Amino acid sequence: MPKPILLLNCGSSSIKYQMIDAETEAVMAVGLVQKIGDASPGTIEHEVNGEEFSTEQVFLDHTEALTAVVAMFDEHGPAIADAVAVGHRTVHGGTAFNKTTIIDDGVIQKLVDLSGLAPLHNPPGIAGIRAARRVLPDVPQVAIFDTAFFSELPAEAYTYAIDRDLAAKHEIRRYGFHGTSHDYVSHQAAEFLGRDYSELKQIVCHLGNGASLSAIDRGHPIETSMGLTPLQGLVMGTRSGDVDPGLHAFLFREAGATFGEIDTLLNKRSGMLGLTGKTDMRDIKALIEAGDEQAKLGLDVYVHRLVGYIGSYIAFLGGCDVITFTAGVGENADHIRKMVVDRLRPAFGTVLDEQVNSVRSKAQRRISTAESTIEVLVIPTNEELAMARQTAAVIAN
Numbered sequence: 001m002p003k004p005i006l007l008l009n010c011g012s013s014s015i016k017y018q019m020i021d022a023e024t025e026a027v028m029a030v031g032l033v034q035k036i037g038d039a040s041p042g043t044i045e046h047e048v049n050g051e052e053f054s055t056e057q058v059f060l061d062h063t064e065a066l067t068a069v070v071a072m073f074d075e076h077g078p079a080i081a082d083a084v085a086v087g088h089r090t091v092h093g094g095t096a097f098n099k100t101t102i103i104d105d106g107v108i109q110k111l112v113d114l115s116g117l118a119p120l121h122n123p124p125g126i127a128g129i130r131a132a133r134r135v136l137p138d139v140p141q142v143a144i145f146d147t148a149f150f151s152e153l154p155a156e157a158y159t160y161a162i163d164r165d166l167a168a169k170h171e172i173r174r175y176g177f178h179g180t181s182h183d184y185v186s187h188q189a190a191e192f193l194g195r196d197y198s199e200l201k202q203i204v205c206h207l208g209n210g211a212s213l214s215a216i217d218r219g220h221p222i223e224t225s226m227g228l229t230p231l232q233g234l235v236m237g238t239r240s241g242d243v244d245p246g247l248h249a250f251l252f253r254e255a256g257a258t259f260g261e262i263d264t265l266l267n268k269r270s271g272m273l274g275l276t277g278k279t280d281m282r283d284i285k286a287l288i289e290a291g292d293e294q295a296k297l298g299l300d301v302y303v304h305r306l307v308g309y310i311g312s313y314i315a316f317l318g319g320c321d322v323i324t325f326t327a328g329v330g331e332n333a334d335h336i337r338k339m340v341v342d343r344l345r346p347a348f349g350t351v352l353d354e355q356v357n358s359v360r361s362k363a364q365r366r367i368s369t370a371e372s373t374i375e376v377l378v379i380p381t382n383e384e385l386a387m388a389r390q391t392a393a394v395i396a397n
């Protein structure tokens, strides 16, 4: 008896979705909506049994996009009404949620309250929940939190050096994000190596449009690069990552910017977009190949930040067994993996197998040589599969 679960991963301008049979883990449908909130037409790509369907239309918001997703299911299958549950990627769970949770009105209200901490992510997630409840009012809706995996970070890692009373009052701390991916990929890495999860010192580099790193010490996350919000840490597609915290006051005083403008600047107009004019690493690579100096500098900044974080994580872990690359950039950008592994080599003895690294593949693979002191892997993430497993586990209870 198939047990289809619908998984929704609502991002700031996109929706990734899958229907997965929880019994066999077969993918019954997979789709992607792009360019939500843009005045020019966006696309939906919907795949069922290897057959691809696509449409183009303007999606002014996530609610419109979700209506179009439901229409795709209605037209091309599988029947959305067969879903026994819906799992929702929910980015910020604050201190209220540290595990996968069945959604009710109270949960939605708490997510609304937390929206200020993840303004690009929680509102689309809530739109997804509301749309799914309308279409499937009788099946359980489940929230899977990006922050859950990191809820056990040590206090010394999650505490900001600010006034402790203020921090306590507003629950200001580092939360960490992409936890579903860090959790899934680190377990896959252990399995790939045939090693026990609880004996490995791991670093996972989740490099997508948003990007974060985690250090996992023999089964327990001890560090991650994102913070109170998904803005801290690495250079991202449109987000600055780390800047001097004094920048906000400076821009306010000297450039006459409002705090809303500063927030938009750092979240949506910085990172690779701010540095190079492009967010997509494919476009940036093409610019570099055409001799664009700003694009080259942008990529150097990206790699510099990443290498610094990895080095510090090796220190936190007291050594490292395995570094794993995942997500859109980590899985596909072999030139970036090469820059990182080569930069780490003098200090840490990582040696890249250039041949294997340069082969395009969707498979899990080792890209380091036998002489490398640290295993370097590429493991495709699969947030939707991890979400399906968690959703199935919650509804079984």
Ligand SMILES: Nc1ncnc2c1ncn2[C@@H]1O[C@H](COP(=O)(O)OP(=O)(O)O)[C@@H](O)[C@H]1O
Pocket (backbone or CB within 6 Å): 011, 014, 207, 208, 209, 210, 237, 279, 280, 281, 282, 327, 328, 329, 332, 333
């Ligand atoms: N073939 C490729 N080569 C280099 N970079 C790629 C390739 N495919 C995707 N990417 C990068 O992956 C990013 C998207 O990553 P993804 O993990 O899907 O992000 P998100 O989940 O945040 O939308 C793109 O912006 C692009 O920079």
Ligand SMILES: CC(=O)OP(=O)(O)O
Pocket (backbone or CB within 6 Å): 011, 012, 091, 121, 146, 177, 178, 208, 209, 210, 211, 230
């Ligand atoms: C939390 C986060 O940054 O998510 P995404 O990479 O999907 O933007």
Ligand SMILES: [Mg+2]
Pocket (backbone or CB within 6 Å): 208, 209, 210, 327
């Ligand atoms: Mg992502």
